Amino acid sequence: MFNYVSSMSSSALHVYNTLSRKKELFEPIHAPHVGMYVCGPTVYGNAHLGHAKSYVSFDVIRRYLSYLDYKVRYVQNITDVGHLVGDGDEGEDKISKKARLEQVDPMEIAEIYTYTYFRDMDALSVQRPDISPRATGHIPEQIAMIQDLIDKGHAYLIDGNVYFDILSAPNYGRLSGRNVENATSGTRIKAASDKHNPADFALWKKADDKHLMKWPSPWGVGYPGWHIECSAMSIKYLGTHFDIHGGGIENQFPHHECEIAQAECSTGKSFAKYWLHNNMVTLDGQKMGKSLGNAISLEEFFNGSHPLLQRSWDPQVIRFFLLQSHYRSTTDFSEKALEAAEAGLQSLRSAIESILMYIPQKHHDHKNDINDKVLPNLKAAFESAMNDDFNTARAIATLFDKTKKIKKKIITGQPPSDLLALQKWLKIALTEILGLEPNVPNKSDCNFNDNLSKDLLHLLIDIRTKARMEREFELSDIIRDRLKDLDIDLEDSKEGTRYTLP
Numbered sequence: 190m191f192n193y194v195s196s197m198s199s200s201a202l203h204v205y206n207t208l209s210r211k212k213e214l215f216e217p218i219h220a221p222h223v224g225m226y227v228c229g230p231t232v233y234g235n236a237h238l239g240h241a242k243s244y245v246s247f248d249v250i251r252r253y254l255s256y257l258d259y260k261v262r263y264v265q266n267i268t269d270v271g272h273l274v275g276d277g278d279e280g281e282d283k284i285s286k287k288a289r290l291e292q293v294d295p296m297e298i299a300e301i302y303t304y305t306y307f308r309d310m311d312a313l314s315v316q317r318p319d320i321s322p323r324a325t326g327h328i329p330e331q332i333a334m335i336q337d338l339i340d341k342g343h344a345y346l347i348d349g350n351v352y353f354d355i356l357s358a359p360n361y362g363r364l365s366g367r368n369v370e371n372a373t374s375g376t377r378i379k380a381a382s383d384k385h386n387p388a389d390f391a392l393w394k395k396a397d398d399k400h401l402m403k404w405p406s407p408w409g410v411g412y413p414g415w416h417i418e419c420s421a422m423s424i425k426y427l428g429t430h431f432d433i434h435g436g437g438i439e440n441q442f443p444h445h446e447c448e449i450a451q452a453e454c455s456t457g458k459s460f461a462k463y464w465l466h467n468n469m470v471t472l473d474g475q476k477m478g479k480s481l482g483n484a485i486s487l488e489e490f491f492n493g494s495h496p497l498l499q500r501s502w503d504p505q506v507i508r509f510f511l512l513q514s515h516y517r518s519t520t521d522f523s524e525k526a527l528e529a530a531e532a533g534l535q536s537l538r539s540a541i542e543s544i545l546m547y548i549p550q551k552h553h554d555h556k557n558d559i560n561d562k563v564l565p566n567l568k569a570a571f572e573s574a575m576n577d578d579f580n581t582a583r584a585i586a587t588l589f590d591k592t593k594k595i596k597k598k599i600i601t602g603q604p605p606s607d608l609l610a611l612q613k614w615l616k617i618a619l620t621e622i623l624g625l626e627p628n629v630p631n632k633s634d635c636n637f638n639d640n641l642s643k644d645l646l647h648l649l650i651d652i653r654t655k656a657r658m659e660r661e662f663e664l665s666d667i668i669r670d671r672l673k674d675l676d677i678d679l680e681d682s683k684e685g686t687r688y689t690l691p
Contacts, residue, residue: 202257202576204433205517207441207464208364212578217432218462223259224431225251226423226461228440229321231268232302233287236309237484238507238522239470239477243437245508245624246467246516248315250435250579252622264426265318267306269299269325270402271415278391278414285401295401299325309487312504314624320426324418328404331413331421334455335392335406343454347383349395349409355388358450364464365442390447392417416447423461424452434461438468439476467516477522485522499524502531505625509534512581512623537585538628540592541619545612545627547599548667563605564614567591571618581623588618609663646672650679650686657681 202215217223227247230240244265254261274280281289288295307317324331335351338344343357355361362368391414396403403410423431429452436445445464452460470477477484485495493501510530514520570591574583592615595605605611619625653668669679676691 200573200576203578204463204465205578207466213463215463217259218430221258221260223254223261223433224427225254225261225263225433225435226419226427226431227263227265227318227434228419228436228444229265229267229318230302230306231272231283232299232306233283234302235486235488236306237477237486238490239437239484240306241309241313241487241507242470242511242516242520243467244310244315245313245511246579247435247465248624249512249581249622250433250465250516251316252624253575253579256617256622262320262427263318264320264322264423266419266422267299267303267321267323268415268418269296269303269323271324271413271418273415278394282400282402282412288401296325299323305488309491312487312491313508314505314626316624322422322426324413324422325402327418327422327425328413330425331417332393332406334417334421334424334451335413337455338392338451341454343451344392345385346408349411350383350391351393351408352384352389353392353447353451353454354385355390355450356386358454360453361450362446364449365446367442367446390414390416390443392451416444417451419444420448420452420455420460423448424456429456429458429460431461433463433465435465435467438466441466465516468519471519471521474521497524502527506531506534509585509625513585515578515580515582517578518582533589534625537589537592538625540596541588541615542628543596543599544592544608544615547604547608547612548664562607563595564607564611567595567611568614575622585623609667612667646677646688650688653679654686 203212204215205211206213225247227244230236247263247265251261251263269284270282272283274283274286282295284295284298288298291298310317335344338353339346339351342354344351344353393406393408393413394411395409396411400412403412423434434445434448449460472483472485475483485497487504487507489495489498490502490507491504493499506527507530510527511520513530513533567587570587571584574580574587577583595611598604616627619627649668649672653665656662656664656668672679672688678689680687680689
């Protein structure tokens, strides 16, 4: 085993593994490939700030792994059946309940809120998963796994219901620290009376005539339990033993505990190697969530329509606010905290923009330059923070501190000698790792019908052409990249340089 990191990385990546309750050196099973599965949303309502905390956190984890040159396959499911009210084995399906209240088909509810989920994640600059499997699209895989568990003596059938026998899983409770005696079905309602053990959980439930979402199975018409879907889908796309399983801390028990039990009893192999859990968002010290009725949807943040909000909020500010706390820490929401995040983001952007926009003079004398190890020092400090279990809070603090000092040196005429490489890396750190965008002019601000704008563009192209003729390729690349930020593409040929406007 080896840790596949970039040659410039300051230290090896360590992650906090909930399974071992300690930080561990990250060693992928088949480096440089990394398989990561994160429990996705149950699509019966709009995504809220708690969802954003989870998916922004794992978005940065995925981004940073890619930065370290890992080849990540990121799978995040869509739960569109089987998640019952109360999170247990009895009661109404959450999506079916919403459909009944709105008098539409359950799949219509699933379609609406799958769309709004991805719409809001796009606004937050959360990259789409490589695979987004739906539970309803993987009923055959779930049935096959359930049958396998029955055949191996880990599950039993009673009157059309199939339950997992937790006494047959010797390691049950390892993730959450619960034993069989104090484990329940994980529900806030009374456990089903037909179970052998109150802590046994449903793999398949018999559907009555009124149940809207149901499928044929070897045990009769019914629908899958909540837990079986994630085991079946993660194994289908990542294999029986993969690197990272992530999700919210509230899913640690019973959902993830049950996933491990049924997966390992079916395959006979260790399930996920590393278990990563993000903490929750709170409002006045209480968990924010739809079931508690205190959730503010992301759409309401974006348009400022919720009664608790005084104004609308830029998605980038919300993302920055969430990244200012460690993913395993609780994030307490208030508009004052958002205001502070907004000011902080503007300050960081200002410092970085000053560095990005600076173009060194051709014959600049570097005798008075600050230490030429500015980039290695900044990079090492940033990576040290991120390698410590993806500590975005410390990484952002590092950027604040270092870029302000660099900006001050530039203003006083003392730019670092590695400025060009520094500019390139800062853009990577800000945009590709943290998912934050620098301040750039809007397309609408650039009116290329105006003669002055065209003259300025032609002037930049002439300067770039002269730089290329004099083999000043770094300056040439800076001009090209700055124009590309404005969606102005340059194409060089023997006849000269052509440009394409947005």
